Amino acid sequence: MFSQIVIGGFATGCIYAVVGLGFTLVYRTLRMVNFAQGQVFMAGAFLGLTIAQKLPMPTPLLLATVGASAFVLGLALERLIFRRLYHNHEVFIVGSIGLGIILTNSIRIMFPEPVPFPKVFGSEVIQIGSARIPETSVWIVICTVLLVVLLHALFTYTRTGRALRAVAADAETAGAVGVNVSRAIGLTFGLSCAVAAIAGVLIGPLYFVSFDMGDMVGLKAFAAAVFGGINSIPGTILGGVVIGVLENIAGGYISSAYKDLVAFVILLVTLVWRPSGLLGRETPVKV
Amino acid sequence: MKSKLSGFAIAATVLIGTAAAHAQDIKLGVIAGMSGPGTSYGIGIRQGAEMAVKEINAGGGVKGRKIALVVVDDASNPAQSVTAMQRLVSEKVDLIVGGWGSSQVLANMEVAERAGIPYVVVGATNPKITTDKNKWTFRVIPADSDQAEQIAEAAVKRLGMKRIAVVHDVNDYGVGNRDVFLASLKKLGLEPVTVVSYQSNDKDFTAQLSRVGSSNADGLAIFGTIPAAPAMMNQARDLGIKARFIGTGGLANENLMTLAPKASEGTVLTTLFHEDVDADAKAWSQRFVKEFSGAAQPARPILAAYEYRAIKTIAAPCLASAGTDRDKLRQCIGSFKGRMFGIPGEVSFSKTGQLQQQSVFVEVGNGAFQAFKGK
Numbered sequence: 151m152f153s154q155i156v157i158g159g160f161a162t163g164c165i166y167a168v169v170g171l172g173f174t175l176v177y178r179t180l181r182m183v184n185f186a187q188g189q190v191f192m193a194g195a196f197l198g199l200t201i202a203q204k205l206p207m208p209t210p211l212l213l214a215t216v217g218a219s220a221f222v223l224g225l226a227l228e229r230l231i232f233r234r235l236y237h238n239h240e241v242f243i244v245g246s247i248g249l250g251i252i253l254t255n256s257i258r259i260m261f262p263e264p265v266p267f268p269k270v271f272g273s274e275v276i277q278i279g280s281a282r283i284p285e286t287s288v289w290i291v292i293c294t295v296l297l298v299v300l301l302h303a304l305f306t307y308t309r310t311g312r313a314l315r316a317v318a319a320d321a322e323t324a325g326a327v328g329v330n331v332s333r334a335i336g337l338t339f340g341l342s343c344a345v346a347a348i349a350g351v352l353i354g355p356l357y358f359v360s361f362d363m364g365d366m367v368g369l370k371a372f373a374a375a376v377f378g379g380i381n382s383i384p385g386t387i388l389g390g391v392v393i394g395v396l397e398n399i400a401g402g403y404i405s406s407a408y409k410d411l412v413a414f415v416i417l418l419v420t421l422v423w424r425p426s427g428l429l430g431r432e433t434p435v436k437v
Numbered sequence: 438m439k440s441k442l443s444g445f446a447i448a449a450t451v452l453i454g455t456a457a458a459h460a461q462d463i464k465l466g467v468i469a470g471m472s473g474p475g476t477s478y479g480i481g482i483r484q485g486a487e488m489a490v491k492e493i494n495a496g497g498g499v500k501g502r503k504i505a506l507v508v509v510d511d512a513s514n515p516a517q518s519v520t521a522m523q524r525l526v527s528e529k530v531d532l533i534v535g536g537w538g539s540s541q542v543l544a545n546m547e548v549a550e551r552a553g554i555p556y557v558v559v560g561a562t563n564p565k566i567t568t569d570k571n572k573w574t575f576r577v578i579p580a581d582s583d584q585a586e587q588i589a590e591a592a593v594k595r596l597g598m599k600r601i602a603v604v605h606d607v608n609d610y611g612v613g614n615r616d617v618f619l620a621s622l623k624k625l626g627l628e629p630v631t632v633v634s635y636q637s638n639d640k641d642f643t644a645q646l647s648r649v650g651s652s653n654a655d656g657l658a659i660f661g662t663i664p665a666a667p668a669m670m671n672q673a674r675d676l677g678i679k680a681r682f683i684g685t686g687g688l689a690n691e692n693l694m695t696l697a698p699k700a701s702e703g704t705v706l707t708t709l710f711h712e713d714v715d716a717d718a719k720a721w722s723q724r725f726v727k728e729f730s731g732a733a734q735p736a737r738p739i740l741a742a743y744e745y746r747a748i749k750t751i752a753a754p755c756l757a758s759a760g761t762d763r764d765k766l767r768q769c770i771g772s773f774k775g776r777m778f779g780i781p782g783e784v785s786f787s788k789t790g791q792l793q794q795q796s797v798f799v800e801v802g803n804g805a806f807q808a809f810k811g812k
Contacts, residue, residue, distance in 0.1 A: 258472055402647055
């Protein structure tokens with residue numbers, strides 16, 4: 151039973167981690183929190199659903215298509231909305247919450263009811279010891295690792311990635327030395343939407359998809375990012391996995407009524423005890 | 438914080454009048470969750486009302502007065518349900534037939550009670566709805582206390598279950614069912630092997646199901662609704678749990694088979710309506726499915742049958758004899774006694790406003806609800 155609970159929580163935790171990455175990417179660049187992240191995750195799941203139903207394609211291609219579409223959506227949202235909001239953190243927070251509500255209700259009009267998601271990752275069940283793991287969970291973990299590796303490669307080895315890091319470290323200086331700052335910010339939003347949407351497709355086959363699926367996941371992903379260190383990519387991944395596993399253990403051994411509590415107790419304790427998170431830095435100044 | 442915000446920001450009510458209301462029209466309020474987790478039930482309630490009212494109006498109305506429907510969506514949310522009910526009160530409806538979800542009805546019936554409008558509940562089963570406190574609220578579907586007691590007895594005596602695990606929603610429906618079920622099991626000399634709970638919006642049930650799996654149960658009673666219940670069934674089978682599922686009215690929804698096509702096979706439950714009970718029920722079902730096939734939402738007959746019968750068999754005759762005087766209307770509804778298609782024998786209201794009747798047992802087979810004939 152223990153291994154089952156830990157493995158189940160690990161897969162869910164990966165989803166928190168990937169959605170949390172979206173928070174981290176935007177925060178690193180703008181020092182602002184985009185609260186529409188959970189709703190972008192939800193919209194990504196429905197985008198994946200629609201594509202998979204209308205135009206069946208191999209799963210890697212589906213993930214890439216959804217990621218690319220969400221990337222473009224992120225660019226567009228940045229250009230049309232976020233760019234006008236991020237001059238002020240309060241305005242940005244309220245604006246992103248509003249955007250999330252709009253996304254939720256637009257999807258609600260089209261899909262008022264929960265919908266089953268095609269089993270794009272197969273429906274085998276893998277037995278490891280006494281634990282039984284749906285194939286989808288395994289793919290969630292694999293894809294999370296792949297995403298992190300890809301992001302790492304992007305930030306470390308590409309010119310664009312280095313530009314993004316430079317903007318994250320110090321936008322003003324980066325701008326002064328010729329980095330296109332507004333393009334970098336646009337790309338950041340694109341990337342954050344892309345990872346959230348991919349997470350939506352990853353989790354879709356495990357559960358049903360519904361218009362309200364992003365609310366709680368978004369909050370938990372935010373808790374994961376803060377817990378791990380909202381300016382640290384490895385920290386967010388760690389935070390997501392820890393929250394996923396701990397809440398499942400609490401749900402299994404204490405009471406599932408307190409399952410949701412875990413993420414938020416962790417969030418609160420982190421904020422009081424170590425506001426910069428496990429792996430976050432107090433003043434992230436890089437040269 | 439945010440989910441709460443978005444909850445309130447979602448428009449609380451949707452108003453759909455089927456016809457422009459005239460001064461003399463009788464205003465019939467319908468409240469239910471037509472979005473959110475209760476959508477598939479709420480749609481059924483709306484369809485039943487539309488069909489009944491269409492037929493009554495086509496036949497000349499009630500003593501020449503047409504019935505105008507006022508439909509409000511409470512988004513399956515107790516807080517919004519109160520707002521939606523206030524909307525019906527301010528629309529000055531003559532009576533209300535509807536309501537889905539025990540938590541919502543327990544919240545919104547207070548509004549109807551205070552306003553003094555007869556309220557016939559069709560889609561909520563918590564025993565606390567019909568007590569000696571409610572004056573204006575009636576209920577036509579069986580309460581959990583009846584359903585849970587009957588399914589406990591069937592589990593032990595007809596299905597021969599010896600190790601029963603219970604999974605329940607922490608809402609009023611789930612807890613109400615659990616309490617009665619456990620008390621009934623005790624009377625039958627059985628203790629559950631494990632009792633675990635979940636929240637309506639939960640998606641991942643591995644934690645709960647791991648406990649069920651390690652308890653080696655041969656029966657799993659699920660007291661919850663769509664979509665959590667079918668999600669749990671799918672995950673239970675993935676986890677290798679072979680226990681047979683049992684449940685009450687919360688599972689009695691066609692979406693159970695859509696969302697858990699394989700996993701729901703063999704589930705035995707008490708339901709509220711099945712077309713094979715009598716010929717009139719069969720004829721009505723066929724008419725109903727014909728009416729709504731090809732509509733934007735698939736036909737959802739179970740709660741529709743209650744809504745339809747509550748309007749046609751109870752409300753319309755009372756509107757004809759008592760008019761729209763609210764107090765006379767209330768007294769007329771309370772003294773109803775007679776036959777309703779799909780229910781064996783005569784039915785009548787108890788002192789607390791509960792319509793007393795026998796439950797119908799069904800089993801999921803070949804992707805549909807079949808009359809349960811097992812021993």
